[in-house]
């Protein structure tokens with residue numbers, strides 16, 4: 001089966017690519033990652049998938065600088081985290097949005113809190129509203145919005161600063177199916193129009209293959225890479241792709257790898 005076992009090689013450090021080398025992390029006495037290395041290409045969508053508790057969120061959070069590494073290095077096109085703009089979307093949108101701010105002010109917050117003029121904040125918010133084709137009232141507070149609307153606001157907020165890399169931790173896991181499909185396609189549209197590097201943890205294999213250029217399949221802990229599978233289908237991908245023979249084949253293959261790793265003792 002022609003499945004690549006390594007991320008596509010790059011001739012030179014690409015802007016917004018991510019190189020993880022020799023990463024180690026343990027909680028209490030138990031190692032989660034030991035000498036873990038991974039190349040994530042810039043300008044592509046990479047989904048991280050693996051057995052429960054193998055450390056998907058921890059990996060994302062270490063790359064994004066939210067959790068310290070014990071040792072190892074993460075570089076972004078050869079640069080440090082502080083030199084690149086990132087956005088982050090949390091799994092739990094209920095805790096992520098500021099409840100005392102209207103949705104529109106949540107979206108503007110990454111700009112307004114860093115001294116960007118109110119005019120620039122408004123223009124950027126308008127751009128995002130247009131890009132996401134928002135059809136609900138952003139003057140409402142988060143508690144007045146549905147879960148899907150709140151998560152859409154979270155994603156818009158994460159993009160306010162025009163990040164080069166967007167991290168998402170299971171962004172659809174708490175949403176109903178209709179919201180998931182709609183937001184997933186909006187996210188893909190943003191990717192197509194901006195080329196932002198997207199790194200996403202997913203617990204849904206179909207969703208991962210649907211969205212990703214690369215699916216990183218992890219082992220049980222101490223966690224290593226089981227396979228990196230690439231899917232080169234063009235974009236925009238639509239639900240028609242679900243019956244595409246290559247999609248079906250890669251999904252089945254990914255599931256085999258996942259089962260093998262989940263059942264490994």
Ligand SMILES: Nc1ncnc2c1ncn2[C@@H]1O[C@H](COP(=O)(O)OP(=O)(O)OP(=O)(O)O)[C@@H](O)[C@H]1O
Nearest residue numbers: 027028032050051052053054055056057058059203
């Ligand atoms: N702050 C912490 N303190 C102690 N152990 C932790 C901490 N955070 C994570 N862990 C451990 O690391 C393991 C990996 O956690 P993580 O949430 O990254 O896994 P995951 O693959 O994202 O999980 P899930 O499949 O449930 O979403 C967990 O099983 C947990 O035991």
